[in-house]
Every structure is written in structure tokens, then in C-alpha cells.
Amino acid sequence: MRIEHHGAVNGVTGSCHQLHIDKHNSLLIDCGLFQGTEKDNTDSNDIEAQLVIDFDISTVKALIVTHCHIDHVGRIPYLLAAGFKGPIYATTATAALLPLVIEDALKVGVTRNKSIIRACIKLLKNQLVPLDYKKWQRLDLLNNHSSAKIKFQMAGHILGSAYVEIDLTLASALPSALDKDENKAKPAKHRVVFSGDLGAPYAPLLPAPKSPYRADTLIIESTYGDKNHQNxxxxxxxxxxxxxxxxxxxxxxxxxxxxxxxxxxxxxxxxxxxxxxxxxxxxxxxxxxxxxxxxxxxxxxxxxxxxxxxxxxxxxxxxxxxxxxxxxxxxxxxxxxxxxxxxxxxxxxxxxxxxxxxxxxxxxxxxxxxxxxxxxxxxxxxxxxxxxxxxxxxxxxxxxxxxxxxxxxxxxxxxxxxxxxxxxxxxxxxxxxxSAHADQQGLINFVKRMRIKPHHILIVHGDEEAKASLKAQYQLLLPEALIEIGQ
Ligand SMILES: [Zn+2]
Ligand SMILES: [Zn+2]
Structure with a gap:
């Protein structure tokens, strides 16, 4: 298993992460638009270059949408245009909001052509699969050596927002026929948690996020990784x-x-x-x-x-x-x-x-x-x-x-x-x-309150100072864990 970032590493926008489960299967978590000058691109003024899906999607089995802010979903039309035909999983509320968001994004940034917009929204709706919070959903993967299931939990960021728990049983981690010594086999189950954007406690309207029970690998945002909010x-x-x-x-x-x-x-x-x-x-x-x-x-x-x-x-x-x-x-x-x-x-x-x-x-x-x-x-x-x-x-x-x-x-x-x-x-x-984002203390608590804490944390979605500061905090909290800044 490995994680590749296609955005939200040199800043907070353009969120798009690819979880490679094995060589045949991967998942995309969010597919957002870059804003401002955040895309690390020599030609950052070239809007087309920023939008294009410049990575191989042939192994992508599903897109998982954490919430429908444009910097997390804005590149979906381009993903569809690139030929992605898999399911798009989102919470029921996000699934209700998403077509509105994408329609607006297309109108504002891409085309006024109504039939193109209609065609895109139709594709989107066909592929959208609304899921309830707190319910596991098994994913269809190619070959039956690996398996994956996902579950949304409330993130308290905006309506419908979620962090996602992904349970993987990895083919490479299964004891092979040649490997007689079972103790050598790594644990087959691996839980990856993508935080999406986490809400702040005491934010109006929505309840604050609760930490997951367990995470082995955590990919966490760090927008306010170096600041604490006023109450x-x-x-x-x-x-x-x-x-x-x-x-x-x-x-x-x-x-x-x-x-x-x-x-x-x-x-x-x-x-x-x-x-x-x-x-x-x-x-x-x-x-x-x-x-x-x-x-x-x-x-x-x-x-x-x-x-x-x-x-x-x-x-x-x-x-x-x-x-x-x-x-x-x-x-x-x-x-x-x-x-x-x-x-x-x-x-x-x-x-x-x-x-x-x-x-x-x-x-x-x-x-x-x-x-x-x-x-x-x-x-x-x-x-x-x-x-x-x-x-x-x-x-x-x-x-x-x-x-x-x-x-x-x-x-x-x-x-x-x-x-x-x-x-x-x-x-x-x-x-x-x-801010609708957790502050530094909120991000620390998210990890601190897990029963089984991650041994690997990848910090994304923040400016350099925020990521560095949060990394230092996590290292104090979990001296044994590998804490990395996503790149
Ligand atoms: Zn957001
Ligand atoms: Zn965000």
C-alpha cells in the first residue's frame, strides 16, 4: 500500500489523494480544484494545466468524496472526462449537494453550454453512491487477493462532511504459500483514515467530530496546524x-x-x-x-x-x-x-x-x-x-x-x-x-483520543509552517510513530 498526493500538499487547495492498494487497485480520495497560486506548476497561470488529470487513473476503482467544497471536488468533471467510470461515494447530504456544486463550478469556470453541463451532471448522478454515516461499504476490487471497505464518520466541517475510514486487507500482507513461518506475515488488516477537513469544536450548527477508534495510517489536514482559535x-x-x-x-x-x-x-x-x-x-x-x-x-x-x-x-x-x-x-x-x-x-x-x-x-x-x-x-x-x-x-x-x-x-x-x-x-x-477547521489543539485531540493510535501520519492540506508545527506536536505525542509531511 502507498499513498500518492495529487494536490493539497503545497497549500490547502486541490485536495486529491490516491491510495494504491496493490498494483491493480487504487482509490481516489477527493478530486479538488487548486485556488490562488497553490499548484506547484511552472505554468501556474495556465488554468487548463491545473485542471487536467495528469496521473494514471486506470487502477482507480472508486472516488471517495469527503465533502463538497470546491477545493475537494472541483476536478471531478475532468476526472469524468478522463474516462473514470467507477462509483463516487459520498454521504447522503454530500450527494445531495454535489451536483449543485459541480453545476455551479462548470458554469462559472468552464462553460455556459447547457447541454455539456447537463451531460456532465447526468454522468455524475449516475456514478454517485450515497452512503449513510457509520455504515461499512465493501468496495469492488479487481482480483480477490485484496479487499477494501469504507465508512464515513461525521467531520463537523460543513453539511455532509466526513472523514473516511478505509479497512484494507492487503494481498502483499497475506501469508504466501512459500512463507511457512506465519509469524513473519504482517497483520493483514490495515486501517487508513483520511481526515478530509475536520471541523472545529463549538462551531455553529454541526456537532464536533469524534475521533475514530483506530487508525494505522492517518492522512490529516493541517490548515490551522500552527494556530489556536479564539473561543x-x-x-x-x-x-x-x-x-x-x-x-x-x-x-x-x-x-x-x-x-x-x-x-x-x-x-x-x-x-x-x-x-x-x-x-x-x-x-x-x-x-x-x-x-x-x-x-x-x-x-x-x-x-x-x-x-x-x-x-x-x-x-x-x-x-x-x-x-x-x-x-x-x-x-x-x-x-x-x-x-x-x-x-x-x-x-x-x-x-x-x-x-x-x-x-x-x-x-x-x-x-x-x-x-x-x-x-x-x-x-x-x-x-x-x-x-x-x-x-x-x-x-x-x-x-x-x-x-x-x-x-x-x-x-x-x-x-x-x-x-x-x-x-x-x-x-x-x-x-x-x-474557521470551519479544527485548530492545532483540535488536530492533536483527534489523534490523542483514538484508542489505537496510528504508527504512520501523513500531514497534508496546510502551509509549510502549519505542517511543520503540527508534525512537531505529533512527534511529541507519538515518539515511536513515523510522522511525515505529504509530498
Ligand atoms: Zn473544506
Ligand atoms: Zn479543504
Whole structure:
């Protein structure tokens, strides 16, 4: 058995790992898109080169999807185009979301041709196999010497997200006829765990991930391998404070957010803030009473509906609110923008009216999507606040805005959006505690709380510092184990 990485090693995007079971059989775990400048490619501006499936898929027996963020699933159409015909396993919720995500990705990044999109989605749906959490699924392998089964466990990252346990019985590890000494035979069973993206404890809406009972080999993400988050109370308070400060000058608050996951978390917390404010006597005079909260994304609206459909996957707190008659993902001041025309009109309207508003739009790293038009319009405006609630990968516009926004007495620099040079006069704020990723302590606990701990850990999905820092922590925890940084 060996593991080959086709992404998410020089950064956090492009997740795609190939588990070679033997020479006839392999599995793919995720098949994501690169974002920013993360693909280690001399020609990193060549988008086609980044998308192409540049590895042999002839042994791939199944694709296992941990969750439907674009940097974990975005290359699926290219995998299908390359001739992959095997099953695509995902949790039931992920399977419901995936066609929406892929359809959107195709529309935005590849083609407007409806029949091509339809054909691709049809293929995808034919190959998708939804699985329940916590149930083993046996995989079909070529030849009967090796066998494999998989099981999804809740990862608490976004709706439907999972880490996957893969039980292998390896042909090479079976005692051969020539090998009379049975003690020499290695244990035939091997459990490989791919973490996917792990959620943070106390994240809104979804329950925190529980560690697996056992892992022999663990492939783990390390997005926040060198950082610990602010606690949840601070974070909600922080969100409230920043918004309250931001709206004083009647400017807009722009929140770049992935349509899936982050947007729903934000709505959930905004509803909580508003619910608390309602109890206060001065609520009707406060801006919270009538501020417009705009979700400018038809996709986000669809995903929010899926979050509501799968409410049995919510955590206890969210379920309690629901049963007390509240609607954690919808409230009066919430507006959803659908058509492109409506989107453009909204920007025009907001630019003219000089009244505060909170706008949530994708993409989360400002690398595309409707947030770009808002940034183009409002970034040069001093009254604007850009609020980052997620990780900004190197080379993304989001990272640049964080870097070039005015700081103290230092005036802002500039960024390029669609080739246009734009001065950043807007204030930029970052709330790290919002992340849907486990922090360093969370990643340590994930391993610490396993009954049978891995003797091999491969660290992926993080910047260099994060991976190195997490590696040192794991080495302390498991001095005997082989801890490697995936390459
Ligand atoms: Zn993710
Ligand atoms: Zn990820």
C-alpha cells in the first residue's frame, strides 16, 4: 500500500489523494480544484494545466468524496472526462449537494453550454453512491487477493462532511504459500483514515467530530496546524462588535464566504445576535432592527435550503432553537439575491443610498464569484469594511486585501481585480475563530483520543509552517510513530 498526493500538499487547495492498494487497485480520495497560486506548476497561470488529470487513473476503482467544497471536488468533471467510470461515494447530504456544486463550478469556470453541463451532471448522478454515516461499504476490487471497505464518520466541517475510514486487507500482507513461518506475515488488516477537513469544536450548527477508534495510517489536514482559535463566545461577540463599528459610518460590510458552510454559519450567528438584541428594550431603535442582510448568491440560498432539509445532522443547540420555534437560518431582514441583473442593481442601489448593509457573497477567498463586483465598487471607499471569516490562501485576492488594507497610519495599497487597479481604502478585519477547521489543539485531540493510535501520519492540506508545527506536536505525542509531511 502507498499513498500518492495529487494536490493539497503545497497549500490547502486541490485536495486529491490516491491510495494504491496493490498494483491493480487504487482509490481516489477527493478530486479538488487548486485556488490562488497553490499548484506547484511552472505554468501556474495556465488554468487548463491545473485542471487536467495528469496521473494514471486506470487502477482507480472508486472516488471517495469527503465533502463538497470546491477545493475537494472541483476536478471531478475532468476526472469524468478522463474516462473514470467507477462509483463516487459520498454521504447522503454530500450527494445531495454535489451536483449543485459541480453545476455551479462548470458554469462559472468552464462553460455556459447547457447541454455539456447537463451531460456532465447526468454522468455524475449516475456514478454517485450515497452512503449513510457509520455504515461499512465493501468496495469492488479487481482480483480477490485484496479487499477494501469504507465508512464515513461525521467531520463537523460543513453539511455532509466526513472523514473516511478505509479497512484494507492487503494481498502483499497475506501469508504466501512459500512463507511457512506465519509469524513473519504482517497483520493483514490495515486501517487508513483520511481526515478530509475536520471541523472545529463549538462551531455553529454541526456537532464536533469524534475521533475514530483506530487508525494505522492517518492522512490529516493541517490548515490551522500552527494556530489556536479564539473561543466561540469571543467570535460571536467579535462579529457583533465589528459590525456595530463598521456600520457607524453608514458603509457596507462585505463578508466573502463560501456559499456552503460559512454562509449558513454566519446566518446562524447573525440570527442569534438579532435574537438577543430583540430582548433588549432599545432594540427597535437599534440598527439591528432594520439592517439589511443580503445573501447575494442563488447557490448559497440553495445550500441553506439543504441545511434545513438535513436538520437531523445539526448539533443539539441548533436543534433546541428549532424546537423553541426559532428559525436559525432565516429571519426577517434577510434578502436573497438571485438573478445577475438583480445583483448588479443591488450594487448600484447600495452605492447610491449610503445606508449600512451586510452583504454575504462568494467566493470565500475572493477568487471569483459575485463578491468581486462588490469589491470593485466598494474597496476604494473608506466607509467599507471587508470582514474575513475564513482562511485566505496564498495568491488569492482575499490574502492580498488582508495584506494591502490600511493599517493604523499606513495607507492602503492596491490590488488588481479583473485587470483593474483598485486602491484599498476599505478597512479589513479578520475573525479567525470563525474557521470551519479544527485548530492545532483540535488536530492533536483527534489523534490523542483514538484508542489505537496510528504508527504512520501523513500531514497534508496546510502551509509549510502549519505542517511543520503540527508534525512537531505529533512527534511529541507519538515518539515511536513515523510522522511525515505529504509530498
Ligand atoms: Zn473544506
Ligand atoms: Zn479543504
Amino acid at each position: 466561540r463566545k469571543d467570535r460571536t461577540k467579535c462579529l457583533q462588535n465589528i459590525i456595530e463599528k463598521a456600520v457607524q459610518d453608514n458603509g457596507v460590510v462585505l463578508i466573502p464566504a463560501f456559499s456552503i458552510g460559512r454562509t449558513q454559519e454566519l446566518l446562524y450567528e447573525l440570527e442569534q445576535i438579532i435574537h438577543k438584541q430583540k430582548q433588549r428594550p432599545k432594540y427597535r431603535n437599534s440598527f439591528w432592527h432594520n439592517i439589511d442582510i443580503i445573501v447575494d448568491s442563488p447557490m448559497a440560498a440553495k445550500f441553506t435550503q439543504q441545511y434545513i432539509n438535513f436538520k437531523e445532522l445539526w448539533d443539539k443547540e441548533a436543534k433546541r432553537e428549532l424546537s423553541s420555534g426559532r428559525h436559525p437560518l432565516s429571519f426577517e431582514q434577510l434578502y436573497t439575491i438571485n438573478s445577475h441583473q438583480e445583483h448588479l442593481q443591488t450594487i448600484e442601489y447600495l452605492a447610491k443610498r449610503k445606508k449600512p448593509a451586510i452583504i454575504i457573497a462568494a467566493s470565500g477567498m475572493c477568487s471569483g464569484g459575485r463578491i468581486l463586483n462588490y469589491l470593485k465598487q466598494f474597496l476604494q471607499d473608506k466607509t467599507t469594511d471587508v470582514l474575513f471569516v475564513g482562511y485566505q490562501a496564498k495568491g488569492t485576492l482575499g490574502r492580498d486585501i488582508q495584506k494591502y488594507a490600511p493599517k493604523g497610519n499606513k495607507p492602503g495599497g492596491y490590488v488588481y481585480i479583473d485587470g483593474k487597479k483598485i486602491t484599498v481604502n476599505a478597512n479589513a478585519e479578520t475573525i479567525s475563530g470563525y
